[in-house]
Amino acid sequence: MPKASKTEDRSSIEATLERLEEITERLSTGEATLEQAERLYEEGMNLVKRCRGQLKSARSRIQKLNRLTGELDSFKYTEGDRE
Protein backbone atom coordinates (compact mmCIF):
# COMPACT_ATOMS: atom_id res chain seq x y z
CA MET A 1 0.00 0.00 0.00
CA PRO A 2 1.46 3.40 -0.96
CA LYS A 3 2.22 5.64 1.94
CA ALA A 4 -0.26 8.50 2.05
CA SER A 5 1.27 11.92 1.82
CA LYS A 6 0.85 14.21 4.82
CA THR A 7 -1.70 16.48 3.27
CA GLU A 8 -3.89 13.52 2.27
CA ASP A 9 -3.87 11.93 5.70
CA ARG A 10 -7.07 13.31 7.07
CA SER A 11 -9.19 12.92 3.97
CA SER A 12 -7.76 9.50 3.31
CA ILE A 13 -8.57 8.26 6.82
CA GLU A 14 -12.11 9.31 6.23
CA ALA A 15 -12.17 7.79 2.75
CA THR A 16 -10.73 4.61 4.19
CA LEU A 17 -13.37 4.43 6.88
CA GLU A 18 -16.02 4.93 4.23
CA ARG A 19 -14.59 2.10 2.15
CA LEU A 20 -14.57 -0.08 5.25
CA GLU A 21 -18.26 0.63 5.81
CA GLU A 22 -18.93 -0.45 2.24
CA ILE A 23 -16.98 -3.66 2.74
CA THR A 24 -18.77 -4.65 5.94
CA GLU A 25 -22.08 -3.91 4.29
CA ARG A 26 -21.30 -6.15 1.35
CA LEU A 27 -20.05 -8.89 3.63
CA SER A 28 -23.11 -8.78 5.87
CA THR A 29 -25.56 -9.21 2.96
CA GLY A 30 -23.91 -12.58 2.20
CA GLU A 31 -24.13 -11.99 -1.54
CA ALA A 32 -20.43 -12.25 -2.14
CA THR A 33 -18.83 -15.54 -3.12
CA LEU A 34 -16.34 -17.00 -0.71
CA GLU A 35 -13.46 -15.78 -2.83
CA GLN A 36 -14.95 -12.32 -3.06
CA ALA A 37 -15.67 -12.35 0.65
CA GLU A 38 -12.12 -13.35 1.39
CA ARG A 39 -10.77 -10.62 -0.87
CA LEU A 40 -13.08 -8.05 0.75
CA TYR A 41 -12.13 -9.23 4.18
CA GLU A 42 -8.46 -9.00 3.36
CA GLU A 43 -8.87 -5.53 1.90
CA GLY A 44 -10.83 -4.51 4.97
CA MET A 45 -8.19 -5.78 7.34
CA ASN A 46 -5.49 -3.92 5.43
CA LEU A 47 -7.54 -0.75 5.56
CA VAL A 48 -8.01 -1.13 9.32
CA LYS A 49 -4.30 -1.54 9.69
CA ARG A 50 -3.69 1.53 7.58
CA CYS A 51 -6.21 3.55 9.58
CA ARG A 52 -4.58 2.60 12.83
CA GLY A 53 -1.16 3.48 11.47
CA GLN A 54 -2.35 6.85 10.27
CA LEU A 55 -4.04 7.57 13.56
CA LYS A 56 -0.97 6.53 15.46
CA SER A 57 1.34 8.78 13.46
CA ALA A 58 -1.16 11.62 13.71
CA ARG A 59 -1.21 11.17 17.48
CA SER A 60 2.52 11.24 17.79
CA ARG A 61 2.84 14.26 15.51
CA ILE A 62 0.20 16.09 17.53
CA GLN A 63 1.90 15.20 20.79
CA LYS A 64 5.20 16.46 19.47
CA LEU A 65 3.54 19.72 18.43
CA ASN A 66 1.85 20.01 21.80
CA ARG A 67 5.14 19.58 23.59
CA LEU A 68 6.80 22.13 21.34
CA THR A 69 4.15 24.81 21.74
CA GLY A 70 3.97 24.10 25.45
CA GLU A 71 7.65 24.86 25.73
CA LEU A 72 7.14 27.97 23.63
CA ASP A 73 4.44 29.17 26.01
CA SER A 74 6.50 28.71 29.11
CA PHE A 75 9.42 30.43 27.40
CA LYS A 76 7.33 33.49 26.59
CA TYR A 77 5.93 33.63 30.07
CA THR A 78 9.30 33.63 31.71
CA GLU A 79 10.50 36.28 29.28
CA GLY A 80 7.50 38.39 30.24
CA ASP A 81 8.10 37.82 33.95
CA ARG A 82 11.62 39.08 33.70
CA GLU A 83 10.47 42.51 32.61
Add this chain to the structure above:
Amino acid sequence: MKDSPSNVDPSSWRASEKDGPDRTNGTTQESGPAVGTPVYITVSELNRKVKMTIAGNRELQSVWVVGELSNVRKNVSPHLFPRLKDGRSEVGLVIWGDVVETFASVIKEGAKVLVHGVVRVYEPRGVYQVYVDEVRELGIGELYVKFEELKKKLKAEGLFDQKRELPRFPKIVGVVTSETGAVIHDILRNLTGRYPPIQVIVAAVQVQGQGAAEDIVGGIQALNALEAPRPDVLIVGRGGGSLEDLWAFNEEVVARALFASKIPTVSAVGHQTDFTIADFVADRRSATPTEAAVDVVPDKETIFRRLADTRESLVTDMDRFLDELEEETARVADLLESLNPAKILQRGYAVVSHGETHVTSISELSVGDAVSVLVKDGSFEGDVKRLRRVRRNA
Protein backbone atom coordinates in the same frame (compact mmCIF):
# COMPACT_ATOMS: atom_id res chain seq x y z
CA MET B 1 -4.15 108.65 41.36
CA LYS B 2 -5.17 112.05 40.40
CA ASP B 3 -8.36 112.44 42.30
CA SER B 4 -8.61 109.97 45.07
CA PRO B 5 -11.48 110.57 47.45
CA SER B 6 -9.04 111.82 50.05
CA ASN B 7 -8.19 114.75 47.78
CA VAL B 8 -11.63 116.10 48.28
CA ASP B 9 -12.16 117.86 51.47
CA PRO B 10 -15.50 116.78 52.84
CA SER B 11 -15.65 119.97 54.83
CA SER B 12 -15.73 122.03 51.63
CA TRP B 13 -18.78 120.05 50.58
CA ARG B 14 -20.55 120.82 53.76
CA ALA B 15 -19.39 124.41 53.38
CA SER B 16 -20.99 124.72 50.00
CA GLU B 17 -24.20 123.45 51.51
CA LYS B 18 -23.95 126.06 54.15
CA ASP B 19 -23.36 128.68 51.47
CA GLY B 20 -26.74 127.75 50.11
CA PRO B 21 -28.94 130.57 51.34
CA ASP B 22 -28.28 132.81 48.35
CA ARG B 23 -29.38 130.05 46.04
CA THR B 24 -32.35 128.85 48.03
CA ASN B 25 -35.35 130.82 48.75
CA GLY B 26 -35.09 131.70 52.33
CA THR B 27 -38.80 131.84 52.65
CA THR B 28 -39.36 128.26 51.53
CA GLN B 29 -38.91 126.75 54.88
CA GLU B 30 -41.01 129.31 56.56
CA SER B 31 -43.88 129.69 54.15
CA GLY B 32 -44.40 125.98 53.50
CA PRO B 33 -43.93 123.74 50.46
CA ALA B 34 -44.88 124.23 46.81
CA VAL B 35 -44.39 127.92 46.90
CA GLY B 36 -41.44 129.83 45.36
CA THR B 37 -38.14 128.55 43.93
CA PRO B 38 -37.13 124.93 44.79
CA VAL B 39 -33.82 124.07 46.37
CA TYR B 40 -31.20 123.81 43.60
CA ILE B 41 -27.57 123.13 43.08
CA THR B 42 -25.25 124.20 40.31
CA VAL B 43 -24.07 121.96 37.49
CA SER B 44 -20.62 122.02 39.00
CA GLU B 45 -22.01 120.95 42.28
CA LEU B 46 -24.00 118.17 40.69
CA ASN B 47 -20.96 116.88 38.88
CA ARG B 48 -18.92 117.16 42.00
CA LYS B 49 -21.56 115.28 43.94
CA VAL B 50 -21.69 112.46 41.39
CA LYS B 51 -17.93 112.43 41.28
CA MET B 52 -17.78 112.06 45.03
CA THR B 53 -20.37 109.31 45.03
CA ILE B 54 -18.44 107.35 42.48
CA ALA B 55 -15.17 108.06 44.22
CA GLY B 56 -16.70 106.74 47.42
CA ASN B 57 -17.60 103.41 45.84
CA ARG B 58 -14.70 101.09 46.50
CA GLU B 59 -15.66 98.68 43.76
CA LEU B 60 -15.30 101.36 41.13
CA GLN B 61 -11.77 102.20 42.21
CA SER B 62 -10.44 99.02 40.68
CA VAL B 63 -12.49 97.27 38.01
CA TRP B 64 -11.90 94.91 35.17
CA VAL B 65 -14.20 95.61 32.27
CA VAL B 66 -14.59 93.40 29.24
CA GLY B 67 -15.58 94.78 25.88
CA GLU B 68 -14.61 95.64 22.36
CA LEU B 69 -12.43 98.63 21.62
CA SER B 70 -13.67 101.21 19.18
CA ASN B 71 -12.76 104.72 18.21
CA VAL B 72 -9.09 103.95 18.73
CA ARG B 73 -7.84 107.03 16.99
CA LYS B 74 -4.33 108.30 17.29
CA ASN B 75 -4.26 111.96 18.09
CA VAL B 76 -1.52 114.46 18.12
CA SER B 77 -1.28 113.70 21.80
CA PRO B 78 0.07 110.33 22.90
CA HIS B 79 -3.11 109.66 24.89
CA LEU B 80 -6.06 107.69 23.63
CA PHE B 81 -9.75 108.13 24.37
CA PRO B 82 -11.41 105.11 22.83
CA ARG B 83 -14.79 103.63 23.60
CA LEU B 84 -15.31 100.20 25.10
CA LYS B 85 -18.56 98.50 24.19
CA ASP B 86 -20.50 95.28 24.32
CA GLY B 87 -23.67 94.52 22.46
CA ARG B 88 -25.79 96.97 24.39
CA SER B 89 -23.72 99.71 25.98
CA GLU B 90 -20.52 101.61 25.77
CA VAL B 91 -18.25 103.59 28.02
CA GLY B 92 -15.42 106.05 27.43
CA LEU B 93 -11.88 105.11 28.25
CA VAL B 94 -8.94 107.28 29.10
CA ILE B 95 -5.60 105.70 28.31
CA TRP B 96 -2.63 107.89 29.06
CA GLY B 97 0.39 107.83 26.81
CA ASP B 98 2.58 105.61 28.95
CA VAL B 99 -0.16 103.00 29.22
CA VAL B 100 -0.79 103.21 25.47
CA GLU B 101 2.89 102.56 24.91
CA THR B 102 2.97 99.55 27.25
CA PHE B 103 -0.06 97.84 25.73
CA ALA B 104 0.30 99.05 22.17
CA SER B 105 0.13 95.50 20.74
CA VAL B 106 -3.25 94.88 22.35
CA ILE B 107 -4.94 98.23 21.84
CA LYS B 108 -6.44 97.87 18.41
CA GLU B 109 -9.66 98.87 16.83
CA GLY B 110 -12.20 96.09 17.33
CA ALA B 111 -10.02 94.13 19.75
CA LYS B 112 -11.81 92.22 22.44
CA VAL B 113 -10.07 93.23 25.60
CA LEU B 114 -10.17 93.23 29.32
CA VAL B 115 -9.25 96.65 30.73
CA HIS B 116 -8.37 97.50 34.28
CA GLY B 117 -8.72 100.92 35.81
CA VAL B 118 -10.57 103.30 38.02
CA VAL B 119 -13.91 104.89 37.26
CA ARG B 120 -13.89 108.62 37.57
CA VAL B 121 -16.08 111.53 36.62
CA TYR B 122 -14.68 114.24 34.47
CA GLU B 123 -16.34 117.18 36.05
CA PRO B 124 -16.10 119.77 33.29
CA ARG B 125 -18.08 117.56 30.94
CA GLY B 126 -20.15 115.61 33.40
CA VAL B 127 -19.09 112.26 32.03
CA TYR B 128 -17.66 109.27 33.75
CA GLN B 129 -14.82 107.32 32.22
CA VAL B 130 -12.56 104.42 32.96
CA TYR B 131 -9.00 105.55 33.49
CA VAL B 132 -7.14 102.53 32.21
CA ASP B 133 -3.87 101.27 33.63
CA GLU B 134 -3.84 97.80 32.06
CA VAL B 135 -5.18 96.24 28.87
CA ARG B 136 -5.29 92.49 28.24
CA GLU B 137 -6.29 90.48 25.28
CA LEU B 138 -9.29 88.40 26.23
CA GLY B 139 -8.13 85.29 27.97
CA ILE B 140 -9.75 82.33 29.62
CA GLY B 141 -13.33 83.53 29.73
CA GLU B 142 -13.32 84.22 26.05
CA LEU B 143 -11.56 80.92 25.34
CA TYR B 144 -14.33 79.03 27.10
CA VAL B 145 -16.90 80.83 25.04
CA LYS B 146 -14.98 80.03 21.86
CA PHE B 147 -14.66 76.42 22.99
CA GLU B 148 -18.38 76.04 23.57
CA GLU B 149 -19.25 77.76 20.29
CA LEU B 150 -16.89 75.59 18.26
CA LYS B 151 -18.04 72.45 20.07
CA LYS B 152 -21.64 73.21 19.24
CA LYS B 153 -20.83 74.00 15.62
CA LEU B 154 -18.71 70.91 14.96
CA LYS B 155 -21.14 68.66 16.74
CA ALA B 156 -23.92 69.94 14.51
CA GLU B 157 -21.74 69.23 11.49
CA GLY B 158 -21.31 65.63 12.61
CA LEU B 159 -17.59 65.83 13.30
CA PHE B 160 -18.07 64.03 16.60
CA ASP B 161 -19.87 61.07 15.03
CA GLN B 162 -16.98 59.42 13.24
CA LYS B 163 -15.89 56.63 15.57
CA ARG B 164 -13.92 54.04 13.64
CA GLU B 165 -12.59 50.80 15.07
CA LEU B 166 -8.93 50.81 15.91
CA PRO B 167 -6.89 47.97 14.42
CA ARG B 168 -6.48 45.14 16.91
CA PHE B 169 -2.90 44.44 15.99
CA PRO B 170 -1.37 47.55 14.47
CA LYS B 171 2.04 47.28 12.86
CA ILE B 172 2.87 50.97 12.78
CA VAL B 173 1.68 53.70 15.12
CA GLY B 174 1.99 57.33 14.08
CA VAL B 175 2.46 59.82 16.90
CA VAL B 176 1.86 63.53 16.48
CA THR B 177 3.33 65.34 19.45
CA SER B 178 6.26 67.37 20.66
CA GLU B 179 9.65 65.71 20.43
CA THR B 180 10.70 67.42 23.61
CA GLY B 181 9.21 66.64 26.97
CA ALA B 182 8.21 63.47 28.74
CA VAL B 183 5.16 62.64 26.65
CA ILE B 184 6.89 61.19 23.62
CA HIS B 185 9.13 59.02 25.79
CA ASP B 186 6.18 57.90 27.81
CA ILE B 187 4.27 56.90 24.69
CA LEU B 188 7.24 55.10 23.13
CA ARG B 189 8.04 53.21 26.33
CA ASN B 190 4.48 52.07 26.79
CA LEU B 191 3.96 51.11 23.17
CA THR B 192 7.08 48.98 22.91
CA GLY B 193 6.77 47.65 26.44
CA ARG B 194 3.31 46.33 25.82
CA TYR B 195 3.84 45.23 22.24
CA PRO B 196 7.50 44.84 21.23
CA PRO B 197 6.94 44.34 17.47
CA ILE B 198 5.33 47.78 17.13
CA GLN B 199 6.94 50.37 14.90
CA VAL B 200 6.46 54.04 15.65
CA ILE B 201 6.67 57.02 13.33
CA VAL B 202 6.79 60.33 15.16
CA ALA B 203 5.69 63.56 13.56
CA ALA B 204 7.42 66.06 15.82
CA VAL B 205 5.33 69.20 16.10
CA GLN B 206 4.97 72.24 18.25
CA VAL B 207 2.02 71.62 20.57
CA GLN B 208 1.55 75.05 22.06
CA GLY B 209 1.98 78.67 21.20
CA GLN B 210 1.79 80.49 17.91
CA GLY B 211 1.45 78.15 14.94
CA ALA B 212 0.95 75.01 17.05
CA ALA B 213 -2.44 74.18 15.54
CA GLU B 214 -1.10 74.44 11.99
CA ASP B 215 1.88 72.34 13.00
CA ILE B 216 -0.35 69.60 14.41
CA VAL B 217 -2.47 69.66 11.26
CA GLY B 218 0.72 69.29 9.22
CA GLY B 219 1.73 66.29 11.31
CA ILE B 220 -1.60 64.54 10.84
CA GLN B 221 -1.55 65.20 7.10
CA ALA B 222 2.07 64.13 6.69
CA LEU B 223 1.42 60.76 8.37
CA ASN B 224 -1.67 60.28 6.23
CA ALA B 225 0.37 61.01 3.13
CA LEU B 226 2.87 58.24 3.87
CA GLU B 227 2.59 55.30 1.52
CA ALA B 228 4.86 52.39 2.20
CA PRO B 229 5.34 52.47 5.96
CA ARG B 230 1.90 53.86 6.58
CA PRO B 231 0.68 54.02 10.18
CA ASP B 232 -2.40 51.95 11.07
CA VAL B 233 -3.41 54.33 13.81
CA LEU B 234 -2.46 57.84 14.98
CA ILE B 235 -1.94 59.17 18.47
CA VAL B 236 -2.29 62.94 18.57
CA GLY B 237 -1.58 64.62 21.85
CA ARG B 238 0.47 66.32 24.49
CA GLY B 239 0.82 66.44 28.25
CA GLY B 240 -1.33 68.42 30.60
CA GLY B 241 -1.26 72.18 30.89
CA SER B 242 -3.34 75.28 31.26
CA LEU B 243 -6.27 75.91 29.00
CA GLU B 244 -4.07 78.20 26.92
CA ASP B 245 -1.38 75.53 26.70
CA LEU B 246 -3.89 72.99 25.40
CA TRP B 247 -5.55 75.49 23.14
CA ALA B 248 -4.13 74.20 19.86
CA PHE B 249 -6.19 71.05 20.42
CA ASN B 250 -9.31 73.19 20.54
CA GLU B 251 -8.66 74.80 17.20
CA GLU B 252 -11.02 74.16 14.36
CA VAL B 253 -8.22 73.34 11.89
CA VAL B 254 -7.02 70.52 14.14
CA ALA B 255 -10.56 69.20 14.52
CA ARG B 256 -11.02 69.14 10.75
CA ALA B 257 -7.66 67.49 10.15
CA LEU B 258 -8.53 64.74 12.64
CA PHE B 259 -11.88 64.22 10.98
CA ALA B 260 -10.29 64.10 7.53
CA SER B 261 -7.62 61.62 8.61
CA LYS B 262 -7.93 58.35 6.68
CA ILE B 263 -6.08 56.67 9.51
CA PRO B 264 -8.08 56.20 12.73
CA THR B 265 -7.06 58.70 15.39
CA VAL B 266 -6.65 58.59 19.14
CA SER B 267 -6.50 61.85 21.03
CA ALA B 268 -4.34 62.00 24.11
CA VAL B 269 -4.32 65.46 25.59
CA GLY B 270 -3.34 66.38 29.10
CA HIS B 271 -4.66 64.84 32.25
CA GLN B 272 -7.76 62.84 33.06
CA THR B 273 -10.15 65.76 33.30
CA ASP B 274 -9.15 67.91 30.35
CA PHE B 275 -11.50 67.58 27.43
CA THR B 276 -10.56 69.25 24.18
CA ILE B 277 -12.34 69.55 20.86
CA ALA B 278 -9.78 67.08 19.53
CA ASP B 279 -11.03 64.56 22.09
CA PHE B 280 -14.54 64.81 20.70
CA VAL B 281 -13.46 64.49 17.07
CA ALA B 282 -10.90 61.69 17.37
CA ASP B 283 -12.11 58.15 16.81
CA ARG B 284 -11.10 57.46 20.36
CA ARG B 285 -10.26 59.62 23.32
CA SER B 286 -7.60 58.52 25.73
CA ALA B 287 -7.42 60.39 29.00
CA THR B 288 -3.61 60.60 28.98
CA PRO B 289 -0.78 59.87 26.54
CA THR B 290 0.09 56.82 28.64
CA GLU B 291 -3.42 55.52 28.28
CA ALA B 292 -3.27 56.10 24.53
CA ALA B 293 -0.48 53.55 24.28
CA VAL B 294 -2.62 51.10 26.23
CA ASP B 295 -5.57 51.74 23.95
CA VAL B 296 -3.62 51.43 20.74
CA VAL B 297 -1.59 48.25 21.11
CA PRO B 298 -2.48 44.96 22.78
CA ASP B 299 -0.51 43.79 25.77
CA LYS B 300 1.89 40.97 24.95
CA GLU B 301 1.09 39.20 28.21
CA THR B 302 -2.57 39.17 27.29
CA ILE B 303 -1.73 37.85 23.85
CA PHE B 304 0.41 35.06 25.29
CA ARG B 305 -2.28 34.11 27.74
CA ARG B 306 -4.93 34.03 25.06
CA LEU B 307 -2.58 32.06 22.85
CA ALA B 308 -2.02 29.54 25.62
CA ASP B 309 -5.77 29.22 26.12
CA THR B 310 -6.36 28.74 22.43
CA ARG B 311 -3.60 26.17 22.27
CA GLU B 312 -5.14 24.34 25.20
CA SER B 313 -8.53 24.07 23.54
CA LEU B 314 -6.89 23.10 20.25
CA VAL B 315 -5.08 20.25 21.96
CA THR B 316 -8.30 19.10 23.57
CA ASP B 317 -10.27 19.34 20.33
CA MET B 318 -7.64 17.46 18.35
CA ASP B 319 -7.49 14.72 20.99
CA ARG B 320 -11.22 14.34 20.90
CA PHE B 321 -11.18 14.23 17.12
CA LEU B 322 -8.55 11.50 17.09
CA ASP B 323 -10.45 9.60 19.81
CA GLU B 324 -13.54 9.62 17.65
CA LEU B 325 -11.65 8.35 14.62
CA GLU B 326 -10.08 5.62 16.71
CA GLU B 327 -13.44 4.55 18.06
CA GLU B 328 -14.84 4.47 14.59
CA THR B 329 -11.93 2.41 13.34
CA ALA B 330 -12.30 -0.02 16.23
CA ARG B 331 -16.01 -0.36 15.59
CA VAL B 332 -15.52 -1.12 11.88
CA ALA B 333 -12.67 -3.49 12.68
CA ASP B 334 -14.90 -5.43 15.09
CA LEU B 335 -17.69 -5.56 12.57
CA LEU B 336 -15.29 -6.75 9.90
CA GLU B 337 -13.91 -9.40 12.19
CA SER B 338 -17.39 -10.74 12.88
CA LEU B 339 -17.86 -11.05 9.11
CA ASN B 340 -14.61 -12.93 8.57
CA PRO B 341 -15.52 -15.73 6.12
CA ALA B 342 -13.03 -18.08 7.79
CA LYS B 343 -14.83 -17.59 11.08
CA ILE B 344 -18.07 -18.73 9.51
CA LEU B 345 -16.47 -22.08 8.63
CA GLN B 346 -14.97 -22.11 12.13
CA ARG B 347 -18.45 -22.10 13.57
CA GLY B 348 -19.35 -25.26 11.64
CA TYR B 349 -20.88 -23.80 8.50
CA ALA B 350 -19.87 -25.19 5.11
CA VAL B 351 -19.61 -23.74 1.62
CA VAL B 352 -21.00 -25.91 -1.17
CA SER B 353 -19.73 -25.39 -4.72
CA HIS B 354 -20.99 -26.77 -7.97
CA GLY B 355 -18.37 -26.18 -10.61
CA GLU B 356 -17.23 -22.60 -10.26
CA THR B 357 -20.28 -21.27 -8.44
CA HIS B 358 -21.35 -21.28 -4.82
CA VAL B 359 -24.57 -23.09 -4.28
CA THR B 360 -27.07 -20.85 -2.56
CA SER B 361 -30.31 -22.45 -3.80
CA ILE B 362 -31.57 -25.99 -4.68
CA SER B 363 -32.70 -24.57 -7.99
CA GLU B 364 -29.05 -24.42 -9.00
CA LEU B 365 -28.71 -28.21 -8.64
CA SER B 366 -30.11 -31.38 -10.17
CA VAL B 367 -29.99 -34.93 -8.80
CA GLY B 368 -26.69 -36.51 -9.73
CA ASP B 369 -24.73 -33.21 -9.79
CA ALA B 370 -21.25 -33.40 -8.33
CA VAL B 371 -20.66 -30.91 -5.51
CA SER B 372 -17.66 -29.91 -3.49
CA VAL B 373 -18.10 -29.07 0.21
CA LEU B 374 -15.70 -26.72 2.00
CA VAL B 375 -15.39 -26.95 5.80
CA LYS B 376 -12.98 -25.37 8.23
CA ASP B 377 -10.13 -27.83 7.76
CA GLY B 378 -10.65 -29.12 4.20
CA SER B 379 -13.14 -30.17 1.56
CA PHE B 380 -14.89 -33.26 0.29
CA GLU B 381 -16.73 -34.30 -2.86
CA GLY B 382 -20.14 -35.84 -3.27
CA ASP B 383 -23.17 -36.33 -5.60
CA VAL B 384 -26.63 -34.94 -5.11
CA LYS B 385 -29.06 -37.77 -4.31
CA ARG B 386 -32.25 -35.89 -3.59
CA LEU B 387 -33.49 -32.30 -3.56
CA ARG B 388 -35.99 -31.09 -1.00
CA ARG B 389 -37.44 -27.59 -0.75
CA VAL B 390 -37.79 -26.15 2.75
CA ARG B 391 -39.96 -23.22 3.56
CA ARG B 392 -38.29 -20.95 6.02
CA ASN B 393 -39.81 -18.10 7.82
CA ALA B 394 -37.08 -15.58 7.84
